[in-house]
Amino acid sequence: MEQLTDLKAILHSKRANIYYLEKCRVMQKDGRVVYLTEDNDQKQYWNIPIANTTVILLGMGTSITQSAVRMLASAGVLIGFSGSGGTPLIAAGEVEWLSPQSEYRPTEYIQNWLAFWFDENKRLTIAKRFQQLRIDYLQQVWRKDKELQSYGFYIDDADVEKALSNCNDKISHSSSVTDLLTAEAQLTKSLYKIAAARTQHGGFARDHAGEDDANAFLNHGNYLAYGLAATTLWVLGIPHGFAVMHGKTRRGALVFDVADLVKDALILPWAFICAKEQMSEQEFRQQCLQNFTQHKALDFMFEAVKTLSLEGSQL
Structure with missing residues (x-):
């Protein structure tokens, strides 16, 4: 499993990925964050490179496990819940982001x-x-x-x-x-x-x-x-x-x-x-x-x- 320090090795300003996911389940598997899709009774797991990701938008038909959220937070990845196609952005009924929590951010x-x-x-x-x-x-x-x-x-x-x-x-x-x-x-x-x-x-x-x-x-x-x-x-x-x-x-x-x-x-x-x-x-x-x-x-x-x-x- 990647160490916490490794997950934040890439500066946020240099990260390459934003994910929009729908009709899938996001989970932690074998020390990685993956999303599971089902097609014609086949299950496929797709890796999310969280250390190189800034934001994940969860669209219609998605779910996420607590262990996945914990790993995403440790890598400093923001999570947003959205409607179809990424709009509107919703969480708790208003524009909001689920921010990773850390007591060591700069002041x-x-x-x-x-x-x-x-x-x-x-x-x-x-x-x-x-x-x-x-x-x-x-x-x-x-x-x-x-x-x-x-x-x-x-x-x-x-x-x-x-x-x-x-x-x-x-x-x-x-x-x-x-x-x-x-x-x-x-x-x-x-x-x-x-x-x-x-x-x-x-x-x-x-x-x-x-x-x-x-x-x-x-x-x-x-x-x-x-x-x-x-x-x-x-x-x-x-x-x-x-x-x-x-x-x-x-x-x-x-x-x-x-x-x-x-x-x-x-x-x-x-x-x-x-x-x-x-x-x-x-x-x-x-x-x-x-x-x-x-x-x-x-x-x-x-x-x-x-x-x-x-x-x-x-x-």
């Missing part, structure tokens, strides 16, 4: 975070920095991603430059979080319009309950980003309730803040592209995970939160 980041969080002006300053980093990351990804460019997504196109420039101006002049949320919503709406035009999705309207592929893929991809964000915050020891942008009465709000760092850059365009190409949900999910790895999304989230934690404590 420096939560202490730095709390040093500024209770001051509204300092919190606003960090919220602005979140939005600036979000735009910086989008520019970085779209500038070098040749596959995105093959579908017409260029960072120096006039409509893209205008949308980002307008948002930057609004961020710098925002005097409240409400102003920032308005600027964020307008940017995302502009990017929806740009992506719809590039992929011939005439008349697209964002509808979280929409059954068309583009809306379904946006929902699904966003939940994958939430998994990365929740992992980042758990590893750094910052509770999910200390948000700087989203509603501070919502327990998971900081997860949404951190996930927003990468959603526009990586999830939004590919939701439209994969819908255009009539890809399956599984193919879209694989594309998202490939994008996360290619553009080091988890690394970026870690560095952003660590940097902003330090900046905030020095305000």
Whole structure:
């Protein structure tokens, strides 16, 4: 059986796997975590490399044993219960993650975070920095991603430059979080319009309950980003309730803040592209995970939160 220290040998920011499982049983077997599937009266066991995994989403028709949860917790793997296809994310009736418990997580980041969080002006300053980093990351990804460019997504196109420039101006002049949320919503709406035009999705309207592929893929991809964000915050020891942008009465709000760092850059365009190409949900999910790895999304989230934690404590 692997030792506890071995299970955490790979840093979370470097781990490669996110699992979405349905219609199976997750269990511990011979010192490993496996999932059991049954097909035509045949049982098959599939290994989960937990030391290289960040998140496991358990979809419809799944069960998990206590011994498997214990091993996943020892490896620092977050567990989420979800509906079909990974959405909606549910546990105890609300957005929630089953976090591995450890008394030895770092304290420096939560202490730095709390040093500024209770001051509204300092919190606003960090919220602005979140939005600036979000735009910086989008520019970085779209500038070098040749596959995105093959579908017409260029960072120096006039409509893209205008949308980002307008948002930057609004961020710098925002005097409240409400102003920032308005600027964020307008940017995302502009990017929806740009992506719809590039992929011939005439008349697209964002509808979280929409059954068309583009809306379904946006929902699904966003939940994958939430998994990365929740992992980042758990590893750094910052509770999910200390948000700087989203509603501070919502327990998971900081997860949404951190996930927003990468959603526009990586999830939004590919939701439209994969819908255009009539890809399956599984193919879209694989594309998202490939994008996360290619553009080091988890690394970026870690560095952003660590940097902003330090900046905030020095305000």
